[in-house]
Amino acid sequence: QKEVEQNSGPLSVPEGAIASLNCTYSDRGSQSFFWYRQYSGKSPELIMFIYSNGDKEDGRFTAQLNKASQYVSLLIRDSQPSDSATYLCAVKSPGNNRLAFGKGNQVVVIP
Protein backbone atom coordinates (compact mmCIF):
# COMPACT_ATOMS: atom_id res chain seq x y z
CA GLN A 1 0.00 0.00 0.00
CA LYS A 2 1.36 3.37 -0.96
CA GLU A 3 1.86 5.90 1.80
CA VAL A 4 -0.26 8.57 0.15
CA GLU A 5 -2.73 7.87 -2.61
CA GLN A 6 -4.53 10.20 -4.94
CA ASN A 7 -6.42 7.99 -7.34
CA SER A 8 -8.70 10.28 -9.27
CA GLY A 9 -7.88 11.09 -12.86
CA PRO A 10 -7.91 14.61 -14.29
CA LEU A 11 -10.82 16.64 -12.97
CA SER A 12 -12.60 19.07 -15.26
CA VAL A 13 -14.88 21.61 -13.62
CA PRO A 14 -16.74 24.60 -15.08
CA GLU A 15 -15.74 28.01 -13.88
CA GLY A 16 -17.56 28.90 -10.68
CA ALA A 17 -18.16 25.30 -9.65
CA ILE A 18 -16.66 23.39 -6.71
CA ALA A 19 -13.66 21.15 -7.31
CA SER A 20 -13.27 18.28 -4.84
CA LEU A 21 -10.03 16.35 -4.39
CA ASN A 22 -9.42 13.36 -2.14
CA CYS A 23 -6.35 11.77 -0.64
CA THR A 24 -5.88 8.70 1.57
CA TYR A 25 -2.87 7.77 3.67
CA SER A 26 -1.65 4.54 5.20
CA ASP A 27 0.10 5.60 8.43
CA ARG A 28 -2.59 5.94 11.07
CA GLY A 29 -0.15 7.88 13.24
CA SER A 30 0.23 10.69 10.70
CA GLN A 31 -0.35 14.07 12.25
CA SER A 32 0.19 16.77 9.66
CA PHE A 33 -1.41 17.05 6.24
CA PHE A 34 -0.68 19.45 3.42
CA TRP A 35 -2.03 20.44 0.04
CA TYR A 36 0.28 21.84 -2.60
CA ARG A 37 -0.57 23.39 -5.94
CA GLN A 38 1.81 22.88 -8.86
CA TYR A 39 1.45 24.74 -12.12
CA SER A 40 2.87 23.07 -15.20
CA GLY A 41 6.65 23.39 -15.27
CA LYS A 42 6.80 25.03 -11.84
CA SER A 43 7.66 23.85 -8.35
CA PRO A 44 4.92 23.02 -5.82
CA GLU A 45 3.61 25.77 -3.59
CA LEU A 46 1.89 25.22 -0.27
CA ILE A 47 -1.76 26.28 -0.18
CA MET A 48 -3.20 24.58 2.91
CA PHE A 49 -2.23 22.57 5.95
CA ILE A 50 -4.41 20.86 8.51
CA TYR A 51 -3.70 19.00 11.75
CA SER A 52 -7.06 18.47 13.43
CA ASN A 53 -10.13 16.54 12.41
CA GLY A 54 -12.75 18.63 10.69
CA ASP A 55 -12.67 21.51 8.27
CA LYS A 56 -10.23 24.34 7.80
CA GLU A 57 -11.11 27.19 5.50
CA ASP A 58 -8.77 29.66 3.82
CA GLY A 59 -10.41 31.87 1.24
CA ARG A 60 -11.89 29.69 -1.49
CA PHE A 61 -10.05 26.62 -0.22
CA THR A 62 -11.31 24.20 2.42
CA ALA A 63 -9.30 21.27 3.73
CA GLN A 64 -11.14 18.43 5.44
CA LEU A 65 -9.48 15.81 7.62
CA ASN A 66 -10.90 12.53 8.89
CA LYS A 67 -8.24 10.64 10.82
CA ALA A 68 -10.51 7.70 11.61
CA SER A 69 -11.00 7.05 7.90
CA GLN A 70 -7.49 8.20 7.03
CA TYR A 71 -8.42 10.64 4.36
CA VAL A 72 -7.95 14.30 3.70
CA SER A 73 -9.72 16.31 1.05
CA LEU A 74 -9.51 19.71 -0.58
CA LEU A 75 -12.45 21.73 -1.84
CA ILE A 76 -11.99 24.65 -4.18
CA ARG A 77 -15.07 26.88 -4.28
CA ASP A 78 -15.90 29.25 -7.11
CA SER A 79 -13.23 27.64 -9.28
CA GLN A 80 -11.29 29.99 -11.51
CA PRO A 81 -9.20 29.27 -14.61
CA SER A 82 -6.16 30.21 -12.51
CA ASP A 83 -6.91 27.18 -10.32
CA SER A 84 -6.02 24.90 -13.23
CA ALA A 85 -3.03 22.99 -11.88
CA THR A 86 -1.97 19.72 -10.30
CA TYR A 87 -2.76 19.41 -6.61
CA LEU A 88 -0.45 17.33 -4.44
CA CYS A 89 -1.39 15.83 -1.10
CA ALA A 90 1.42 15.40 1.44
CA VAL A 91 1.56 13.72 4.82
CA LYS A 92 4.04 13.93 7.67
CA SER A 93 4.34 11.16 10.23
CA PRO A 94 5.51 11.76 13.79
CA GLY A 95 9.21 11.32 14.39
CA ASN A 96 9.88 11.62 10.69
CA ASN A 97 11.55 14.59 9.09
CA ARG A 98 10.11 14.08 5.66
CA LEU A 99 6.86 14.56 3.77
CA ALA A 100 5.38 11.74 1.71
CA PHE A 101 3.56 12.94 -1.41
CA GLY A 102 0.79 11.55 -3.54
CA LYS A 103 1.06 11.56 -7.33
CA GLY A 104 -1.26 14.52 -7.58
CA ASN A 105 -4.57 15.29 -9.24
CA GLN A 106 -4.83 17.55 -12.25
CA VAL A 107 -7.64 20.09 -12.16
CA VAL A 108 -8.80 21.87 -15.31
CA VAL A 109 -11.22 24.75 -14.87
CA ILE A 110 -13.22 25.38 -18.03
CA PRO A 111 -14.22 29.00 -18.64
Added chain:
Amino acid sequence: SQTIHQWPATLVQPVGSPLSLECTVEGTSNPNLYWYRQAAGRGLQLLFYSVGIGQISSEVPQNLSASRPQDRQFILSSKKLLLSDSGFYLCAWPRASGGTGELFFGEGSRLTVL
Protein backbone atom coordinates in the same frame (compact mmCIF):
# COMPACT_ATOMS: atom_id res chain seq x y z
CA SER B 1 13.50 37.05 4.41
CA GLN B 2 14.19 33.42 3.66
CA THR B 3 14.84 32.25 0.12
CA ILE B 4 15.95 29.10 -1.63
CA HIS B 5 17.68 29.00 -5.00
CA GLN B 6 18.50 26.19 -7.38
CA TRP B 7 20.64 26.05 -10.48
CA PRO B 8 20.86 25.32 -13.24
CA ALA B 9 17.18 25.64 -14.07
CA THR B 10 17.36 23.37 -17.09
CA LEU B 11 19.96 21.03 -18.47
CA VAL B 12 20.26 18.33 -21.09
CA GLN B 13 22.97 15.75 -20.51
CA PRO B 14 24.09 12.63 -22.38
CA VAL B 15 23.96 9.23 -20.73
CA GLY B 16 27.15 8.56 -18.81
CA SER B 17 27.99 12.20 -18.19
CA PRO B 18 28.41 13.69 -14.69
CA LEU B 19 25.87 15.86 -12.92
CA SER B 20 25.99 18.59 -10.33
CA LEU B 21 22.89 20.43 -9.12
CA GLU B 22 23.18 23.09 -6.49
CA CYS B 23 20.77 24.43 -3.90
CA THR B 24 21.41 27.42 -1.67
CA VAL B 25 19.21 28.73 1.10
CA GLU B 26 19.41 32.13 2.72
CA GLY B 27 17.96 33.36 5.95
CA THR B 28 16.74 30.00 7.22
CA SER B 29 16.97 29.03 10.84
CA ASN B 30 16.13 25.39 10.17
CA PRO B 31 19.11 23.25 9.16
CA ASN B 32 17.13 20.51 7.38
CA LEU B 33 17.36 20.36 3.60
CA TYR B 34 15.83 17.88 1.17
CA TRP B 35 16.26 16.72 -2.43
CA TYR B 36 13.14 15.42 -4.16
CA ARG B 37 12.73 14.17 -7.69
CA GLN B 38 9.56 14.29 -9.77
CA ALA B 39 9.75 11.98 -12.75
CA ALA B 40 7.18 12.06 -15.56
CA GLY B 41 3.93 10.48 -14.40
CA ARG B 42 5.22 9.90 -10.91
CA GLY B 43 4.90 11.64 -7.58
CA LEU B 44 7.54 13.47 -5.64
CA GLN B 45 10.17 11.02 -4.44
CA LEU B 46 12.48 11.92 -1.58
CA LEU B 47 16.09 11.24 -2.58
CA PHE B 48 18.17 12.70 0.24
CA TYR B 49 17.82 14.78 3.33
CA SER B 50 20.39 16.50 5.48
CA VAL B 51 20.19 17.76 9.04
CA GLY B 52 23.54 19.55 8.96
CA ILE B 53 26.95 19.94 7.40
CA GLY B 54 28.30 16.60 6.22
CA GLN B 55 25.17 14.73 7.36
CA ILE B 56 23.31 13.03 4.52
CA SER B 57 20.60 10.38 4.63
CA SER B 58 19.69 8.51 1.47
CA GLU B 59 16.14 7.34 1.00
CA VAL B 60 16.52 5.14 -2.07
CA PRO B 61 19.43 3.28 -3.65
CA GLN B 62 20.53 4.90 -6.89
CA ASN B 63 23.52 6.29 -8.71
CA LEU B 64 23.04 9.74 -7.23
CA SER B 65 24.81 11.23 -4.25
CA ALA B 66 24.41 14.35 -2.16
CA SER B 67 26.72 16.55 -0.14
CA ARG B 68 26.33 19.37 2.37
CA PRO B 69 29.62 21.26 2.29
CA GLN B 70 28.19 24.35 3.97
CA ASP B 71 25.19 24.91 6.16
CA ARG B 72 23.35 26.76 3.40
CA GLN B 73 24.48 24.62 0.48
CA PHE B 74 23.14 21.26 -0.67
CA ILE B 75 24.52 19.57 -3.77
CA LEU B 76 23.18 16.65 -5.79
CA SER B 77 25.67 14.78 -7.93
CA SER B 78 26.17 11.83 -10.19
CA LYS B 79 29.32 10.41 -11.76
CA LYS B 80 27.45 8.76 -14.66
CA LEU B 81 23.90 9.64 -15.56
CA LEU B 82 21.30 7.10 -16.61
CA LEU B 83 18.23 7.68 -18.76
CA SER B 84 16.11 7.03 -15.68
CA ASP B 85 17.70 10.02 -13.93
CA SER B 86 15.63 12.39 -16.08
CA GLY B 87 13.20 14.42 -14.03
CA PHE B 88 12.47 17.59 -12.14
CA TYR B 89 14.77 17.94 -9.14
CA LEU B 90 13.52 19.99 -6.25
CA CYS B 91 15.35 21.25 -3.20
CA ALA B 92 13.18 21.92 -0.18
CA TRP B 93 13.43 23.16 3.38
CA PRO B 94 11.08 23.68 6.29
CA ARG B 95 11.09 27.45 6.45
CA ALA B 96 9.47 27.53 9.84
CA SER B 97 11.58 26.15 12.65
CA GLY B 98 9.53 24.47 15.32
CA GLY B 99 8.24 21.47 13.45
CA THR B 100 4.96 22.28 11.79
CA GLY B 101 6.37 20.19 8.98
CA GLU B 102 5.52 22.03 5.81
CA LEU B 103 8.23 22.21 3.18
CA PHE B 104 8.97 25.01 0.78
CA PHE B 105 10.53 24.33 -2.57
CA GLY B 106 13.08 26.00 -4.76
CA GLU B 107 12.41 26.71 -8.42
CA GLY B 108 13.65 23.29 -9.45
CA SER B 109 16.16 21.93 -11.96
CA ARG B 110 14.77 20.08 -14.95
CA LEU B 111 17.15 17.37 -16.16
CA THR B 112 16.81 15.54 -19.45
CA VAL B 113 19.19 12.65 -20.04
CA LEU B 114 19.54 11.61 -23.68
